[in-house]
Amino acid sequence: MAGDVWIWLGDSGGWRKAGSSVDSTNPTGGRAEELDGKASLSGGRSEELDGKAGLSGVRASGGCNAAMVDGPGPDDAIVVWGGGRPQPGHPAYRERGMHPGWVLNAHAGDVARLPDGEWRRRLKRAGLSVSDGSGDQRVYRVPVFHLQALAVRRLYGPADDGAHWRYGGSAATELPPRDEEAGRLKDPLLRRAAAAAVEALYALGLDFGEVLVAVDGGGRAAIRSVELPGKRLNAGGLWGTALDRFAAWYRTVRLGDGSTEQPLLIGADPEFVLLRADGTIASADRYFRAAEAGTDAVLVRRRLLRPVAELRPEPQDSPEALAAELRRLLRYAASRPGTDRLRWAAGGMPVPGLALGGHIHLSGVPLTGRLLRLLDSYAAFPLAMVEDPAGHKRRPRYGALGDFRLQPHGGFEYRTLPSWLVSPAAARAAFALALLCAREAWTLAYAPAEEERWVQAYYAGDRSELAGCLDRLAAEMAKTDSYAALSRWIEPLLDAARSGKTWDERADIRAKWRIPPFAGSGAVPVGGKRNGEERGSGIASAGKDSGGRQSGSKLNDGKASVGKLSDGKASVGKREGGERPHRGSPR
Known part of the structure; x- marks a missing residue:
């Protein structure tokens, strides 16, 4: 039946179907096996863990309620467990020429063949x-399966031979389903280890595997090795439980009757910064302290400052409605005394050293690794083509x-994008692209974020190289049912990217949003629109480069310069309480 999960064991092993006699509410939860000094995490064949183990991995055992059957259809998911991925047209597919969706x-297989230095480079490139x-x-x-750590187990060693690691104690730290509040890890070191493992596999283009994570005395996590499960898949164990839960969850989200479905909503919390005429930063917490227009924290030399302003509009069901809500909040922010004398800047890094984000919240759509790579491909890549150099x-x-974070409301926050608050057109394009990915999560077949060429161009800021995937992205979007309703917000961004235009982070964002003093005063209700207020609200300006930027910008608390580096740039310190937000872990 459609909505099944099939496990590919290679040409010699063929297909096995994952079982479904488990709870369908969680895609990745599983029971951690009892471990002694000789047992592996999967509860199967004993494995000695080499501290220098590489990407070639170790033999793994796990389980699934399996039966040899005829193979997957186009609405099924495939789990590649050892061996190479079967290509479209392979005789094992139910329909010859079929291209599986997920x-x-x-x-x-490609990752397993990477030289030691290359996989390390890719991890460092991702931060x-x-x-x-x-x-x-x-x-x-x-061990990680589909964006969630299944267990965290401390290793002790090296052993007497100086080469192998050994387990200590008798049980792994069990991680219950991630939608259970009781499942949150209390130990911050375990949280960091779990989060780093999820991030590492995603950065390498993997959906499951085992990661050795080293945590130093300062609590900083680093990746020591990455291992792929081997070809053997035995009944029972941690991996089998994870596969069975995933299969039940996948069937539910693909074939659900809609009775418990939530509406698809999009929200956001874009950031901007207030600058004085001399380029110094005016701390936002002097002006904004409301729930909808607040601030974000930065730790600078052991001082917690709040220089960054943040808007928090109510979630909406369309790009136009969310942009109107943002305009209302910007008008409120403009009413605060003293803000009219400052320049309001957004983008990726309008002040050297100070990074801003345009996080997008989605609810009513299941979080999957597939959806994240679509958001990377269809939202992050196009915006990177038009961002300030x-x-x-x-x-x-x-x-x-x-980069994502689970939210208490049941949705998630996509944190990769820069602050698209530079203009209404850029904002609506970001919203429309995110909504298209969510609505067409099972139909979009092309994901350039899975290809090393485009990922490297993104991190390097090579807009001309990255633009090489734009035409195919546009063609894939145009084939979807959702594109007709969203195209009027997406196509201006695509046109700007094709023309080599970029937005100007030096500009005051109020000009394009038509916010006082750049427009008449007076509140505009949510969904309202003034005559002519869209004029000049385009995404980018032609041919702008990074020359002539404000230099000597300093993080300032209103009295004295704080965190100034030797080159006069702003010292960002660490955001949100002093710890970089880990991707991929709600714990």
């Missing part, structure tokens, strides 16, 4: 630290691909 670990094994570190083994310096500390 293949987990599709590129595992992850890589451990060389030196120094005083705690080492954890973390200085904006790519925000990456990889911020703006890493696949």
Whole structure:
């Protein structure tokens, strides 16, 4: 039946169908196996864990309620468990020439063949630290399946032979389903290890595997090794439970009757910064302290400052409605005393050293690794083609691909994008692209974020190279049912990208949003529109480069310069309480 999950064991093993006799509310939860000094995490064949183990992996055992059957159809998901991915037209497919919609670990074979230095480079490019094994570190083994760590287990060693690791204690730290509040890890070191493991697999283009994570005395996590499960898949164990739960969840979301479905809504929390005439930053918490127009924190030399302003509109069901809500909040912000004398700037990095984000919230759509890669491909890539040339310096500390955070309302926050608050057109384009990905999550077949060429161009800020995937992206979007309703907001951004135009982060965002003093005063209700207020609200300006930017910008609390570096640039410190937000872990 449609909505099945099939496990590909290679040409010699063929297909097996994952079982469905488990709870369907969670796609990745599973029971951690009891471990002794000789047992593996999967509860199967004993494995000794080499501290220098590479991407070639170890033999793995797990389980699924399996039966040999005829193979997947176009609405099924495929899990590649050892061996290469079967190509369209392979005789194992139910329909010859079929192109499966979702293949987990599709590129595992390619990743396994990467030289040691290359996979380390890719992790560093995505902002992850890589451990060389030196120094005083705690080492954890973390199996991950589809964006969630299944268990976190501390390893001790090296053993007497100086080469292998051993388990300590008798049980792994179990991670219950991620939608259960009780399942949150209390130990911050375990949270960091789990989050780093999820991030590492995503950065390598993988959906499941096992990661050795080293955490130093300062609580900083670094990747020590990445391992892929082997070809054997036995009954029972951690992997089998995860596969069965995933199969039940997938069938529910693909074939649900709609009785419990939530409406698809989009929200946002874009950031902007207030600048004085001399280029110094005016701390936003002097002006904004409301729930809808507040601030974000930065830790600078052990001082928690709030220089960044943040808008928090109510979620809406269309790009136009959400943009109207943002305009209302901008008008409210403009009414605060003293803000009219300041320049309001947005984008990726309008002040050297200070990164801004345009996070998008989605609810009413299941979070999947597939959806994240579509958002990377159809939202992050096009916006990177029109961002200010200085904006790519925000990456990889911020703006890493696949950066997400689960939200209490049941949806998730996509955190990769820069602050598209530079103009209404850029904002609506970002909203429309995100909605298109959510609505067409099972139909969009092309995802350039899965290809190394485009990922490298994104992190390098190479707009001309990245533009090489634009025409195919546009063609794929145009084939979807959702495009007709969203195209009027998407096509201006595509036109700007084709023309080589970029937005100007030096400009005051109030001009294009028609906010006082650049427009008449007076509130505009949500959904309202003044005559002519869209004029000049385009996405970008032609041929702008990064020359002539404001220099010497300093983070200022209103009395004295704080965090000024030797070159006069703003010292960002660490955002949100001093710790970089880990991607991929709600724990």
